[in-house]
Amino acid sequence: MSLKTQLWIAVAILMLLSLLVSIGVSTVSARNYLAQQLHLKNVDNAASLALSLTQLPKDDAIVELALAAQFDTGHYRLIRLTNPRGEVMQERTNFVDPEGVPGWFVRLMAFDIEPGVAHITDGWSQFGALTVESQTSYAYESLWEGTRQLALIFAGGVILIGLLGTLLLRRTVRPLDAVVQQAEAIGNRRFITVAEPATREFRRVVVAMNALSGRVRTMLEQEARRLEQFQRDAHVDKISGLLNRDPFLRMLDTTLQADDENAAGLLVLVRINGLADLNVAYGRKAIDGLLADMGAALNAIVGDQSGWGASRLNGSDFALLAPRAMEPQRVASEAQQALRGVLEQHSMDAGITLPCAATIFTHGATVSSLLTRLDAALQAADRQGGSTIRIAHADDADATPVHEQMERWRDILAQAFAEGSFSLATFPVVDLQGRLIHLEAPVRLRWEGETLAAGHFLPWIHRLEMSSELDRQVVDLALGLIGAQGRPVGINLSVDALLDPNFPSWLGRRCAAAPDAARQLWLELPEAMAFRHLDRFAHLCSEAKAFECRIGIEHFGHQVSEIGRLHDIGLDYLKADASFVRSVEKNPANQTLLRTLCTIGHSIGVIVIAEGVRTDEERQALETLGLDGVTGPGVVDYR
Incomplete structure (x- = not known):
């Protein structure tokens, strides 16, 4: 009462x-x-x-x-x-x-x-x-x-007198509503602050809870800055500010194995011919400044896009990973022009050529095949002379014009929505004792007798702006699956779930119609999208948690400096990106990053789950780091 x-x-x-x-x-x-x-x-x-x-x-x-x-x-x-x-x-x-x-x-x-x-x-x-x-x-x-x-x-x-007393009591205890809301928010791991009321007793409570929220926020900000600095030291080239080769290749490998819209896109290589001569002519300090500006230019390109990354692979070769992009000539030209612009600013462009190679990748491709293809194309561009851009195709399908592929996929997807050809696959997410946390349920498409993984068609769903419609189908499929099996199910939502103003209310109506199933529904969005649209993400969290749904962020760890902004969202879990899990038993830097991430997550009451676990060695290493759960190809048994 x-x-x-x-x-x-x-x-x-x-x-x-x-x-x-x-x-x-x-x-x-x-x-x-x-x-x-x-x-x-x-x-x-x-x-x-x-x-x-x-x-x-x-x-x-x-x-x-x-x-x-x-x-x-x-x-x-x-x-x-x-x-x-x-x-x-x-x-x-x-x-x-x-x-x-x-x-x-x-x-x-x-x-x-x-x-x-x-x-x-x-x-x-x-x-x-x-x-x-x-x-x-x-x-x-x-x-x-x-x-x-x-x-x-x-x-x-x-x-x-009762009416007058009610008005007076309502006015007197009005600050209590804010106190109750703050207490409930803290109970839901949302460390918010509210204005201090005039009533002395209420003010003392609010001051204490505001101080708690402030300490949590300060702690998160300090830990986030410390973790970001460590991540930069471990993963980022100190001169250019770009990803080092190994972290970039792990990121590429994770992207190729992804089961979402990032599983297809572009990989671009740009070579700076004559960089060694510039080093001799201008000295190391000047060239370090040049490389820093080049890194900043490439980071400006990738910073506006979710899941993109850039790296300095060696002394003169730069790589750009662009998931979801399908215009190799445009992206390659943008990267090339960014580097050319820096050279011109430093007045070092005379005699410098920027040969470039780009290729389209799709779900299931391998890192070695992509790099081999790009190296051959880059050498051909270099032999051709000047700042030539060569597009490397794996087969004739890659050479098909994008607009023709889009029309084909538009027909396929329209028919799939009309016929209800989408379904959910299930993969276990388990705790350290092997007990089921929830079933991860990526979407699948039945087409011409085959079941297509999400990585094959989600990129086209995204390009054809059908993500919102698919999100609704996935939610309905998940609620039906929970009702049939009685086990918690986790689904991935697209950025359209945040951008569509009608989606939160639609989700509320669906959950209200199936309240028992809604209590076992786990919803997650990519890290980049959650931070980019944080206010909308918070609104979606509020709507979903009203029906006791669980809310989480997947592919977490690339924007650790932003983690302090999560103190008042009310998250339930974080999924550490698979790129930090790859061979973690051999990578002290990623071990430290994951251990610190667990500490921060536990301090705000969320569980931390590792994505993409493939081997027993990775799983054993993750247990010692304090993670609460694992999922991936190496996790098949649960109880």
């Missing part, structure tokens, strides 16, 4: 008790007053009637007539005349029940009134004693009517 409800109940009880006490006191006071007046009336009437009878002849008929006349003209319950021996000579009675008065009220407020007694004389001798009791039914009726009116007046006053 909420504090506001308890306060209101306490106030209501106090007001009800005040009402009952007030009515009780007023009614008892009125009862006592009426009893006193009835007693005085009994005494006065008895004395007046006795005096009248004393002056009359003591004939029985005359006395009877006098008593009857007095009884009929007054409101009496009893008039009794007794002789000196106590024998009843005359008696008139009229015991009338009060009209419209509940019996319980009569019993509760019963009058105990002394009758009026007076003596009648006949000369010097006593004739008899007269007893008079006034009628009480009118008193009960008057007392009941007064009590009822008083109760109505008091009840109206209580309602009015």
Whole structure:
């Protein structure tokens, strides 16, 4: 029960008790007053009637007539005349029940009134004693009517006071709403801060919780900066600021094995012919500055795109990885022009050529085949002379114009949506004891008797802007799978789930229709998209967590400097990118990165899962680093 409800109940009880006490006191006071007046009336009437009878002849008929006349003209319950021996000579009675008065009220407020007694004389001798009791039914009726009116007046006053009290209580405890929201947010691992209320007790609580949130945010920012610096030292070339060769090749390998829209794209190589001569002519310090500016130019290209990367493979060869891109000539020309622009800025472009090679890769290709293909194309461009761009094709399909491929895939996907040809595959995500955390469920497409992996068709889904429609189908498929198997299922959403303003409300309606399944639904988005659209991501998290869905970020670890921004999102899990997991048992740098990432994740109450685990050696190494779960080709058994 909420504090506001308890306060209101306490106030209501106090007001009800005040009402009952007030009515009780007023009614008892009125009862006592009426009893006193009835007693005085009994005494006065008895004395007046006795005096009248004393002056009359003591004939029985005359006395009877006098008593009857007095009884009929007054409101009496009893008039009794007794002789000196106590024998009843005359008696008139009229015991009338009060009209419209509940019996319980009569019993509760019963009058105990002394009758009026007076003596009648006949000369010097006593004739008899007269007893008079006034009628009480009118008193009960008057007392009941007064009590009822008083109760109505008091009840109206209580309602009015209650309304005013409610407004005052609402205003007084209004800061409590913010306190409750903050407490609930912290319980959901969202370390938010709120304005300090004026109420002293509330302010002390808010100050303490704001301090907690501030410490968490500061800790995340400090750890993120430290982790970013370590990552740069371990993975980034100190001169150019680009990825070193080994981290870049691991990133390329992970991309080629991805089961999402990043599984197809471009790889570009650019060679700076004459760099050694420039080093001799201008000196190492000047060339280091040149290389730093070149790295900045390439990083500017890849920084605007999710999953892109650039590397200095050796002294004069630069590589650019561009998932989802399908225009090799344009991307290669952009990279070439970026490097040419830096050379011109430094006035070192004379006699320098930039031969370039680009190739399209698809899901399942190997790093060695791509590099072999590009090396041959780059040598051919170099032999041709100048800054030639050569496009290397693996087969005739790669040489098909992009617009023709798009039209073909548009027809395939339109038919697939119409016929419901999409399904979900399932792969286990397990904890360190081999227990199932959830089933990772990438989407599959049934086409012409084959089941296509997501990496084959998701790039085209993305290019044809059908991602939002596919997201909805995947959610429905996942809820159905949960209902059928009763096990938690995790699905990947595209960036359109964030950009489509209608998707969160649509997701809420779907979850409301299947609340039990929604509690076992795990939703995840790529790291780059979550950070790029953080406000929309937070909104989606809020909508999903209202139905107890789990929210996570996949492919995590490339933007560790941004991790401090996650303190108020309410995440449930992070999935470390597979590029950091490749042969982690032999890579101290990635071991340190993953260990620190686990520490940071656990500090905000999220679990950390490793993607792309392939070998038992990787799995054993990850267990020692503190990760909570693993998934990948090497994870097949669970319980």
